[in-house]
Amino acid sequence: SDRIQNEAYNDLRPGVANLPDKEIIAQYDTIFVGSPCWWHQPAMVVCTFLEAYDLKDKVVIPFFTYGATTYLNESMQKIYKVTPESKHLPETLPEDLNPDDITTPGPPDDAGIDMPGGANGTEAWLRRIGIIK
Ligand SMILES: Cc1cc2nc3c(=O)[nH]c(=O)nc-3n(C[C@H](O)[C@H](O)[C@H](O)COP(=O)(O)O)c2cc1C
Numbered sequence: 001s002d003r004i005q006n007e008a009y010n011d012l013r014p015g016v017a018n019l020p021d022k023e024i025i026a027q028y029d030t031i032f033v034g035s036p037c038w039w040h041q042p043a044m045v046v047c048t049f050l051e052a053y054d055l056k057d058k059v060v061i062p063f064f065t066y067g068a069t070t071y072l073n074e075s076m077q078k079i080y081k082v083t084p085e086s087k088h089l090p091e092t093l094p095e096d097l098n099p100d101d102i103t104t105p106g107p108p109d110d111a112g113i114d115m116p117g118g119a120n121g122t123e124a125w126l127r128r129i130g131i132i133k
Contacts, residue, residue: 008039
């Protein structure tokens with residue numbers, strides 16, 4: 001827990017063993033990025049992964065597992081920040097009302113962030129975001 005908090009709060013990039021080759025990632029147009037929410041942020045190793053590739057114009061769709069919904073916006077914002085040249089689904093996020101502070105929940109700003117909410121919810125989520133017609 002301490003290690004993960006240190007990585008999250010200090011915006012560190014832990015190494016990733018066996019990153020897929022760039023040519024493999026290049027074949028995909030849409031990339032679903034799943035992560036736990038750890039200390040109010042994505043697993044920082046997911047940021048290491050995302051920054052290792054040219055994701056320009058690819059569609060990045062983040063989703064999270066989490067214990068509470070209070071940090072979903074912060075976590076989503078982070079994925080969007082580290083993939084600045086990608087398109088995203090949803091295209092925009094609710095305004096982060098406390099962007100300079102990831103350590104406290106701040107004013108509620110997570111309403112409307114849509115997550116699968118569990119394996120049983122995945123199909124309905126894919127329909128809501130328009131991946132399954
Ligand atoms: C070190 C640590 C930090 C966590 N921080 C948060 C958090 O900030 N917000 C939250 O909603 N859940 C938090 N959780 C709960 C995890 O998000 C949850 O356990 C995880 O998403 C469930 O997936 P898993 O079964 O693969 O661990 C944390 C869990 C751990 C172990």
